[in-house]
Structures are given as C-alpha cells and as structure tokens.
Amino acid sequence: MGRAGLTPGGIADTAADLLDRGVPLTLARVAEELAVRPPSLYNHIDGLEGLVRLVALDGLEELAEVCRTAVMGRAGSDALHGLAAAYREYARAHPGVYPLTQVTRPGDPDYEQRAARILEPVFALLTGFGLGGDDLIHAARAVRSALHGFVTLESWSGFGLEIDLDRSYRWMVAALERGLTPA
Amino acid sequence: MGRAGLTPGGIADTAADLLDRGVPLTLARVAEELAVRPPSLYNHIDGLEGLVRLVALDGLEELAEVCRTAVMGRAGSDALHGLAAAYREYARAHPGVYPLTQVTRPGDPDYEQRAARILEPVFALLTGFGLGGDDLIHAARAVRSALHGFVTLESWSGFGLEIDLDRSYRWMVAALERGLTPA
C-alpha cells in the first residue's frame, strides 16, 4: 500500500492551491492530487468543512502577516497606501482562499485570534491619523469595507469598464484618506 | 397527477425566498417547497445553474430599482446617503440573494443591461458632485466598493465589535463624501 505521508497542513496547502487555481474544491479532487483515496483524508482533517476551516485559518494568518509587514516603519498616507496595496496583492494572488478568510467563525478562538491580529495594523495606522474612541472603530470599518469591497468586486470582474484598476484603487485610498480627517 | 402550475418566475421566487431564509439552495429543496419532484423543474429552468442566474437577475433588477428610487428628487449629500441607505437595506433584507447579484456574467446581455442600470443613479449623483471623466469612474468604483464591502462584511457578521453598525455606516458614507471632492 505504501504510506502517503499526509498531514493536515499538507492537505490544506493542496486545497488552497486548487482553490487559487480556480478548481472547485472537492475531497475527491484533493485526494486525487495527493494520490490517495478520499476516505484517507479523514484521518487528518475533519471532513470538507474542517478542511475549509483550515484553509481559511492559514490564509487569514498569511494575510495578517502581510498587512503587519506592510505598515512596519511607515505612518500616515504612506502606511495607508502600503497596507492597501499589500491587502489587494494578497487577494489577487489568492483569489480562491481570500474569500474564505472573510467569513467569520463566531466562537472559534483560532479564528478570532487571527482576525484580531489583522486589525492591529489598521488601528495602528489610524491612530496615527489622530483617530480614537468610536471614530477609530468607525474608521477601521470604513477602511476594511473599502478594501474588501474593491478586491472582491475586482476578483469577480465586477467593474466591467476599461479604465485602469490600479489607478482606481489608489484614487479610492486617497479619497478614503481625505475622508478620514474630519473638517 | 394534477398540474402544479410551475413557472420560471415562481421557481425563482421560491429559490430566492429559501436563500434569504438561510436555507441552502438545492433543487430538491425547491421542488419540495413547490410540492413537485426535482426533475419537473427542468421543464422551466435550465438546471441549478440556470436557476441561480434567474434569481440573480431578478435580484439585481430589484436592487437597481431600489437605488434609482432612492436618488430621485435628491442631490448631493442627500442623494448619496439616500442611495447608501437603500443599498444596505436591500442587502439586509435579502442576505441570500444579494451576493448573487454581485457576481458578474460576462457576455450575458440580460445581466449587463441590469448592471448598467444600477450604475446610472451612482453616476448621476456623482456628476452632481462635479465629477467627470476618469474621476467619475474612479469615484463610482470607490462608492460601490465601500457600500458592497460594508454590507458584505456586515452580512457575514464580519465586524465583531459592539459599536453600532448604523452609525459606522453613516460615518463611512460621510467620510466617502468628504473624500469625493479633491482638495
């Protein structure tokens, strides 16, 4: 028979790779990729649902790391544009995994810990804009909404027009920045 | 046997209702709801994929109508906040259908016609802000990203914190408005 050396991480990586290549995620397809029969996966992952959760957690961790790195040693407009660019870059590089990172899992400590980690750089940079209290929360939500909305619509080719997307993104982030500082 | 009186529209309405109530969309479930066997649906719709398309088109049409109505007789800040409120209201009332309206169908004339119709009120209101040319495109994308991002994250309970969502939304729209008018 021979052992295939499966691990939860390896299975999740394979699943993530398939997703990002646009292949529909099925256990049959993952098993085929690993040269194994579908039931064998159950020794390492908790079914399809558990696999999706693993992929989401790994992706969220990487996204958080990317965002944290992007704002290190930066502040103000520089930090905001850096964060925005890194966020979009991750979403574009992982069109299959990214959406999974954005579905919340209430009551899942592993998820919540990573979700909190991704908010840190946002709060840090917004604090640099002089925001605090409820305004800080509102602003963080606004930034997240704009970035998430843009990369989602872009990923689903939802913009349809010919005008350059890079410029639109920078335009949006610049507008956001102007809006962050109340008159 | 007795005839059930199925129609594409009726089937789509049933599917939309199930989706908005959080029930996973399957032909088996739709057929059960209509007191019919699953294969019977194929006389009226083009499989599951065709049904999803119908639901998306109907939803997009309603969303476009809601948005058009929201800006009628309004201008400037009033129009922007009205549009934003109507958009969010639709998304909250149709948490199952709304996401379907946002996945584009390149080459589908029915979809593209409705998608264009939803852009009209956005362009109209932004023109009122003095925007034109490429700036108009960029601004429309920014508005759409922010609204779509917010309602999506809200629908997936992606904000997690306790601060009032209504106020966050208005804060975001107000910030957007400030950002729309370049210095």
Place this chain on the structure above:
DNA sequence: GGATAAAAACTAAGATACTTAGGTTCTCGA
C-alpha cells in the same frame, strides 16, 4: 530481533444531489 499496538490507508457501502431518458397524464386548440 520479534510481538504488539497504534496509526494510516484501503474497500465497501449508504445518503444526498444534479441530471438525463423515457413514459404517462393533462390541457388546449383545431
């Protein structure tokens, strides 16, 4: 080094879903 226990992978099978093929019943128009 050999026996044993645990882990890994397998086959077999059940449940549910989408879909097609082909048959039966109803309805409407000539």
Place this chain on the structure above:
DNA sequence: TCGAGAACCTAAGTATCTTAGTTTTTATCC
C-alpha cells in the same frame, strides 16, 4: 372530439461526502 404538445412523473446514472470495518505499515516495548 381528438391529437399534439406541455407538464409532470418514475427510473436510473453519476458525483459527492461520509461512516464502518478491514488490511497494511510503522513504531514501540520487551
């Protein structure tokens, strides 16, 4: 009235997730 076509059905094929139970491999302990 009756024939044609539409509507609905049953039967069956394929794909999927999943569980149960079996076999093989690996590692540990004496």
